[in-house]
Amino acid sequence: MIRFNAAVLTSCDTARPFSDSRPLQWREISADGPGDGEVMVRITAASLCRSDLSVVTGIRAWPMPIVPGHEAAGIVETVGSGVSRVRPGDQVVLVYQPACGTCPCCRAGEVHLCQPGLAANRAGKLLSGGPRLSLDGQAVYHHMGLSAFAEMAVVSEHSLVRVDADLPAEIAALLGCAVMCGAGTVQNTLGLRAGETLVIAGIGGVGSSALLGAMAAGAGRIIAVDPDPGKLETAKSLGASDVVLDGPDTVAEILELTSGGSDCVGGGRRAWRICNGFWRIAAWRADGQCRAGRSGHAVFPGRGGAGDWRQDCQRQLYGQLQSAA
């Protein structure tokens, strides 16, 4: 057993503002292990994702007490028996969706749907069991198999990906959630092809990563949408070809930008829309001419709450599609 400091959340009904009530408490906790198939990681960088805030607010229910933090990088300190994927001294990215490698979803290559991994996450445990954490003799649960708002983390080896030692930790950490969500959605879920047009609504961590993922995939044109002019500047600096300040005419502007352009390749121009908050992405794809509205489909990775501007964007665009079909 080892002891280290961690940010512990004991309940999700803390009064606002959180700057006064301070729902996370930096406490010394204990950790067992690493057990079979488990790894002790010294956390070197952890970033704050909207999903961490959803733990604090209770939008998503988790067993309590819990240590949040699911976007992080670290250095392997010790490994349990049977660990073969990493060695002490390796730099690793912590991955919030453990993949067992043997369930039907993993065997089909859909590791993000790993059923034992999802079940362990929901229970606040590791893929290999647990919880391994405790505070004053009481069990403390793991957030998405990681609990990275801490000096150390004990995790399943299936929650780690080894990366080059010279990759800066603060960049490596982002690979664990924002990049995986944003670039993964564009390249894997949507399957963006070279030359196609992409519209990204919401230039936070996920949207920025979607933009970079689209550039890497060879997108022909990338249109960034956000209500914050500063984020549109960021989008431009990252390589967006057009930016749209989100407002009442957003949909019209997007349709104008994506119709009648000269970048139509083989009659298969697609307009893409990705809406995201820190917690949410919604992607919309229309086949061919937007105005003619032949067909379209939507992908909604992530989960969100009610009432933010991105949902309005989706409804408007979806309405356009429906009325044009």
Ligand SMILES: [Zn+2]
């Ligand atoms: Zn996240």
Ligand SMILES: [Zn+2]
């Ligand atoms: Zn699996």
